[in-house]
Amino acid sequence: MSKKNLNIKIDELSSALGTFKGLEIQIGKLVDEEWEEPMGPTPFPSVGTLRDWDRKLLKRYKPYYMPICDLCCLCTFGKCDLTGDKKGACGLTQAAQQSRIVLISCCIGASTHCAHARHMLDHLLEEYGRDTELDVALNTNVEAPHIRLVCGYKPKTIGDLEEALDYVETQIVQLVATAHTGQEGDAIDFESKAFHAGMLDHVAMEVADISQISVLGMPKGSSEAGMTTMGFGSIDTSKAVVMCIGHNVLPSVDIIDYLMEHDLFEKVEIGGLCCTAHDNSRYNIRAKILGPISWQIRYVRSGIPDVIVIDEQCIRTDILDEAVKIGAPVIATSEKSMMGLPDRTHDDADEIVADLVSGRQKGVLIIEPRKVGEVVVKTVLAVSPKRTEYKNPSIESLMEGIDRCRGCSECVAACPNTLPIMEAVNAARKGDLSLFEGLQLLCVGCGRCESACPEDLPLLSYMYAASAESCKGECYNVRVGSGAITDVEIREVGKGIVFGEIPGVVALVGCANYPNGGSEVAVIAEEFLKRRFIVLATGCSAMDLATTLDEEGKNLYDRYPAVFDAGGLLNIGSCVSNAHITGATIKIANIFAKRPLRGNYEEIADYVYNRVGAVGISWGAMSQKASSIASGCWRLGIPVIVGPHGSKYRRNLLGAKDKEEDWVTIDARTGQDMYVGPVPEHLFYAAETVEEAIVLTAKLSMRPNDTTKGRAVKLSHYIDLHKKYYGGLPDDLDLFVRREADLPFTMKAELLEHLKAKGWVEDKIGMPDPTLLDRMVRRRE
Amino acid sequence: MSAKFKRGQTGMVGGPLQAKIFPNVGVAANLIKSAKRPLLIVGSEATEKKTNDGDIIDSAIRAMKNKKLTVVATGHLVGEFRKRGVEEANSMPLFVLGKYLSDSEWKGFDGEGQYDMAVFIGYPYYMEWLVESGLKNFTKLRTISLDRTYQPNAQWSLGWMPVPDWQESINTIISSLEEDA
Numbered sequence: 001m002s003k004k005n006l007n008i009k010i011d012e013l014s015s016a017l018g019t020f021k022g023l024e025i026q027i028g029k030l031v032d033e034e035w036e037e038p039m040g041p042t043p044f045p046s047v048g049t050l051r052d053w054d055r056k057l058l059k060r061y062k063p064y065y066m067p068i069c070d071l072c073c074l075c076t077f078g079k080c081d082l083t084g085d086k087k088g089a090c091g092l093t094q095a096a097q098q099s100r101i102v103l104i105s106c107c108i109g110a111s112t113h114c115a116h117a118r119h120m121l122d123h124l125l126e127e128y129g130r131d132t133e134l135d136v137a138l139n140t141n142v143e144a145p146h147i148r149l150v151c152g153y154k155p156k157t158i159g160d161l162e163e164a165l166d167y168v169e170t171q172i173v174q175l176v177a178t179a180h181t182g183q184e185g186d187a188i189d190f191e192s193k194a195f196h197a198g199m200l201d202h203v204a205m206e207v208a209d210i211s212q213i214s215v216l217g218m219p220k221g222s223s224e225a226g227m228t229t230m231g232f233g234s235i236d237t238s239k240a241v242v243m244c245i246g247h248n249v250l251p252s253v254d255i256i257d258y259l260m261e262h263d264l265f266e267k268v269e270i271g272g273l274c275c276t277a278h279d280n281s282r283y284n285i286r287a288k289i290l291g292p293i294s295w296q297i298r299y300v301r302s303g304i305p306d307v308i309v310i311d312e313q314c315i316r317t318d319i320l321d322e323a324v325k326i327g328a329p330v331i332a333t334s335e336k337s338m339m340g341l342p343d344r345t346h347d348d349a350d351e352i353v354a355d356l357v358s359g360r361q362k363g364v365l366i367i368e369p370r371k372v373g374e375v376v377v378k379t380v381l382a383v384s385p386k387r388t389e390y391k392n393p394s395i396e397s398l399m400e401g402i403d404r405c406r407g408c409s410e411c412v413a414a415c416p417n418t419l420p421i422m423e424a425v426n427a428a429r430k431g432d433l434s435l436f437e438g439l440q441l442l443c444v445g446c447g448r449c450e451s452a453c454p455e456d457l458p459l460l461s462y463m464y465a466a467s468a469e470s471c472k473g474e475c476y477n478v479r480v481g482s483g484a485i486t487d488v489e490i491r492e493v494g495k496g497i498v499f500g501e502i503p504g505v506v507a508l509v510g511c512a513n514y515p516n517g518g519s520e521v522a523v524i525a526e527e528f529l530k531r532r533f534i535v536l537a538t539g540c541s542a543m544d545l546a547t548t549l550d551e552e553g554k555n556l557y558d559r560y561p562a563v564f565d566a567g568g569l570l571n572i573g574s575c576v577s578n579a580h581i582t583g584a585t586i587k588i589a590n591i592f593a594k595r596p597l598r599g600n601y602e603e604i605a606d607y608v609y610n611r612v613g614a615v616g617i618s619w620g621a622m623s624q625k626a627s628s629i630a631s632g633c634w635r636l637g638i639p640v641i642v643g644p645h646g647s648k649y650r651r652n653l654l655g656a657k658d659k660e661e662d663w664v665t666i667d668a669r670t671g672q673d674m675y676v677g678p679v680p681e682h683l684f685y686a687a688e689t690v691e692e693a694i695v696l697t698a699k700l701s702m703r704p705n706d707t708t709k710g711r712a713v714k715l716s717h718y719i720d721l722h723k724k725y726y727g728g729l730p731d732d733l734d735l736f737v738r739r740e741a742d743l744p745f746t747m748k749a750e751l752l753e754h755l756k757a758k759g760w761v762e763d764k765i766g767m768p769d770p771t772l773l774d775r776m777v778r779r780r781e
Numbered sequence: 782m783s784a785k786f787k788r789g790q791t792g793m794v795g796g797p798l799q800a801k802i803f804p805n806v807g808v809a810a811n812l813i814k815s816a817k818r819p820l821l822i823v824g825s826e827a828t829e830k831k832t833n834d835g836d837i838i839d840s841a842i843r844a845m846k847n848k849k850l851t852v853v854a855t856g857h858l859v860g861e862f863r864k865r866g867v868e869e870a871n872s873m874p875l876f877v878l879g880k881y882l883s884d885s886e887w888k889g890f891d892g893e894g895q896y897d898m899a900v901f902i903g904y905p906y907y908m909e910w911l912v913e914s915g916l917k918n919f920t921k922l923r924t925i926s927l928d929r930t931y932q933p934n935a936q937w938s939l940g941w942m943p944v945p946d947w948q949e950s951i952n953t954i955i956s957s958l959e960e961d962a
Contacts, residue, residue, distance in 0.1 A: 064880040066915040070796025081797045084918055094918050414791045418906055452791060515905065647911050652876045688856035688875050688908060689825045695857065696874075726872065727860035 035154045040600030043152025044167050047174050047196055053602045054192035054635065056772045057609075060662050061634075061653035061683035063191055065098040068650045072097050075181040090181050098650050099190035100179050102627070105649070106197035107176050109628025112313060113201050113576060114168050115336065116248055117208035119312075121161055123250055123369060124215045130159025136210045137484040138221045145586040145597065146206040146579055150199060152599030158214060161207045168200045168207075175200075198631025199601070205579035205629075213483050216253060218282040221489070222562045222570055225482035228281045230289040230546055233475030235269050235304060237391065240384035242376055243305035243328075244272040245296065247313040247575055249279035250369040251333035251376075255309070256284045258373030268380055273299065274314050275539055275574035278481045282573060289478055292540035294445035294512035294620075297460050300326060301398070302471065303390040307356075307380040309372070312336045313575075314511075314623065316447075320363055326390045329356040329379055330363030333372050341365040349374045357382040398465035402428055404455045411459055414452035416645065417442060417515060421449055421459060428462060436466035442517045444620075476546040479557045481538075481573025485584040487591055489564040493534070494592025497612055500710015502566045503717055504613040504701030505534045507581045508541040509629065513622035515644045518544030520690045521619055525556055525569065527694050531717050532566040533701070538578050540620065542571040578629050582636055585612045602773060609637020610665070610770040613701035613714070615680075616640040617693060621649070630684065639680045639700045641693050647686035655681045657735055665704055667768030671780035674766035676704040677735045691725040699736075704770035708741040716744035719751070734760040738767055787931045788941035790906045795933025798917065800926065802940035806950040810957035812937065813925065816898035818889070819849065822878065823870075825856035827903035830929075833952040837903040840955050842867050847958040851890055853878060858903075875904075879912045883920050901935065902927040902951075910934055927951060 042049050070083045077089035082097050092100070124132070134155055136143040144155050147164045155161050175197050178184045184193065212218060219225040228234075235241060244252045252272065259265050271288040272280045273296055280287035290299055293314045299305065300322045308323050312334040316322065320339055323330045332341050344352045344364040349371060355361040356379045366372050402425060411421040419442055424435035440463040449459045464471070496502035506528045508521055522545040525535050537545055546555045560569040564584070572580050589607040590597040597604060608614070616633050618626050621642040627649055630640040634653065642649070656662055657678035665676045679702040687693035698718040706714060715736060722730045734755050737743060739762050743751050771777070786802055803809045813819055821844060827837035834840040838861045845852050845867070852870045854862060859872035871890040873881070881887045887895050899922055901909050909926060913934035916922050926932035929947040931940045939950060 064876055064915065065919065066911040067918055068911065068914065083796055083798045413788060418790065644905055644908055647876065647908055654877055654880050686876060691857035692874065725857045725860060727863035
């Protein structure tokens with residue numbers, strides 16, 4: 001049912017024209033009468049509709065602000081110094097300014113996914129028609145949990161998705177407006193709006209992914225997701241090589257279609273970086289995943305790509321400069337990232353190819369996806385034979401200029417991870433490249449070291465030179481993105497998750513801004529796979545966890561089953577596939593627990609928060625999109641841990657476990673308040689070390705609804721991991737043990753003694769039918 | 782105060798209110814000793830950064846002889862103290878600690894009340910930068926950075942110095958605290 005369309009029902013109307021019975025007038029879209037579920041209280045929520053729910057969460061998880069800038073420079077009153085208790089010229093406090101920036105970040109993130117979805121949807125509508133049916137996942141009725149939950153309607157065709165996207169776009173405009181000077185002034189209201197942006201983001205991501213799954217034939221569940229390969233070694237460099245960078249698969253689809261139609265896969269390799277790579281392989285498994293976003297410069301400087309195609313998001317904005325250095329033309333394909341290139345969309349394909357091959361133009365913009373394939377393939381076939389001088393750069397050429405180093409250490413000061421670049425340069429000058437080879441594993445590929453260097457030394461090239469031979473051999477198996485979790489899978493595991501017998505769902509999400517290299521993602525994943533958590537991954541994290549091999553040369557994708565079940569590891573897909581992770585928690589509430597979904601956000605979020613032990617980890621979180629994805633999790637009550645660099649989002653949402661009054665929940669059976677302990681303890685948390693993140697993940701998987709058996713399983717992991725990484729029992733154990741029966745059997749004696757010393761008493765912590773919503777109380781005592 | 786001593790991470794410039802650099806290391810030691818309830822906060826790089834005692838953990842253990850000083854390790858670092866037979870070190874996540882240090886009603890690790898000085902050592906640059914920003918903006922707490930690079934959001938910073946000089950400075954400060962035990 002649309003808010004925007006008019007629907008009037010009149011039982012009986014008498015007028016000068018006569019008497020009409022059962023009159024119904026509809027203007028706009030037809031009312032969805034096939035969905036029997038009654039409309040819930042909050043379809044198409046506006047900016048303030050879910051404010052009360054947000055405030056319940058934010059009362060428990062108060063923002064802890066760490067300004068990364070003490071000033072505000074957003075209007076001409078400024079710069080205003082907001083340090084301490086100072087206020088800006090508009091009256092804004094430091095806390096409100098920080099939350100305002102969080103909101104702006106989430107709006108940018110949500111807008112980016114929404115714009116991606118809009119581009120995707122408009123193209124698919126034009127090419128395939130509005131009535132193309134949604135076909136998202138095998139044996140699945142709940143095809144769009146976010147749209148059903150937030151918008152209150154059930155889309156059947158890709159045309160039906162437009163209404164959700166219209167809504168998201170309208171709401172984002174409202175949110176951005178609140179950040180204008182002289183609008184919102186309260187930090188908590190800014191936070192609530194950031195939650196709203198996050199919720200919208202997940203709707204937008206869902207639109208983008210379910211439309212491309214339905215129309216482009218991407219896998220519809222784990223059983224359809226095969227294995228592909230990733231890394232330098234996955235590319236056959238005897239062929240012409242196309243490198244696609246970004247997140248929007250449409251231009252790549254046309255390239256792949258052209259290769260298929262002209263039987264050219266034997267002559268051309270297509271590989272991708274970042275989420276486009278995931279979606280390319282979901283579209284056609286012959287497309288290769290080159291690697292995460294952090295490998296962008298490294299891969300370009302290897303000289304391997306003959307043509308670089310960029311679509312949108314996370315592209316290096318100096319990609320044209322990099323491409324020119326290796327003689328590779330750039331083809332931009334999105335109005336969002338035109339990079340100053342001439343628009344050749346309406347020109348003859350052969351003319352464009354001629355200009356690129358001759359070098360008359362270093363790059364072009366083609367915004368019609370269906371023209372990209374022909375231009376790219378013809379160009380790459382013509383350019384590749386001419387690029388032999390660039391394809392295998394010598395170590396000497398890559399190490400150019402190193403003797404000019406002044407030893408100023410500006411590179412180290414510029415490095416976000418303070419890597420010992422200076423030491424590596426000094427060693428390399430003596431012929432020892434081993435330090436650079438080691439750095440290559442830790443480098444996030446930002447290139448700030450080069451920018452800072454007064455001699456403009458190509459320090460990232462030195463890293464590549466030191467590791468070129470090993471890089472060329474890199475070839476890892478990666479499971480193709482499986483997309484949505486099917487309804488059948490939800491039915492099979494829902495009980496185990498809700499009662500805590502499956503200890504938790506850990507989602508490894510997002511970017512590659514790691515503090516110590518991507519291998520830490522594999523460390524986290526393996527720790528929880530061994531403990532039979534369900535582990536999901538998307539984006540760069542899904543790639544990075546593939547790069548750690550065991551003694552037999554196998555990675556986690558080789559060793560763990562691709563199932564949504566205990567001990568299973570799934571690559572869900574690209575950034576926009578993150579909607580399926582939160583969507584799975586919504587589906588647990590709906591399919592397993594039969595909670596009504598339609599426009600019923602608060603109740604479903606209340607269910608997820610109190611019952612579903614899901615934890616998101618974005619160990620290398622970098623982007624605004626990562627912040628809005630996280631924000632969508634927060635509103636659903638799903639805690640998110642970020643790595644150290646995630647602290648630069650400038651605020652955490654932290655619970656105070658010692659304040660019992662903060663952890664009082666309503667028992668829906670009786671209406672009575674009940675202390676449930678600090679579960680989950682935090683909603684947004686930047687961890688300092690991977691060990692800390694692992695232990696916290698186990699702790700954050702506890703929920704008030706855990707059965708004794710479930711709590712015992714979760715406690716056993718928390719305790720075991722705490723002993724392993726902290727060297728002893730957790731000092732807050734007494735806050736999580738409700739009854740003696742909660743204690744893991746094998747540790748009972750040891751734990752009881754520990755608890756006794758802490759003054760623990762049984763049943764102080766309640767086991768209610770937990771809810772934060774008074775209206776969910778069934779009977780009052 | 783030479784500009785070079787303000788060297789930290791290039792992009793992480795401070796705001797209008799920036800840390801003062803100690804004129805000499807003796808001032809740092811005396812300032813810490815002047816606190817009634819100082820808290821030494823040890824970060825995740827403590828095992829990587831070598832001192833005259835071994836590493837920062839070893840130096841912190843020596844500093845713990847000063848009974849006025851409370852030590853807390855963040856991240857998972859308390860395990861390093863325990864491995865070395867020291868059970869008295871406390872443990873708390875960095876930003877959770879920042880939150881508690883902002884709460885005037887917090888009773889501290891010993892139940893005796895809020896601390897009057899926070900001394901940081903052993904951190905990734907930006908994490909210390911951020912937690913000290915929170916404390917600078919939202920508390921009156923005195924903060925000191927003993928790390929080797931300039932930390933603008935502390936009240937006092939050792940400033941940038943070469944490794945040997947920093948090691949000597951830390952040794953001087955710890956020895957001074959030890960003498961005061």
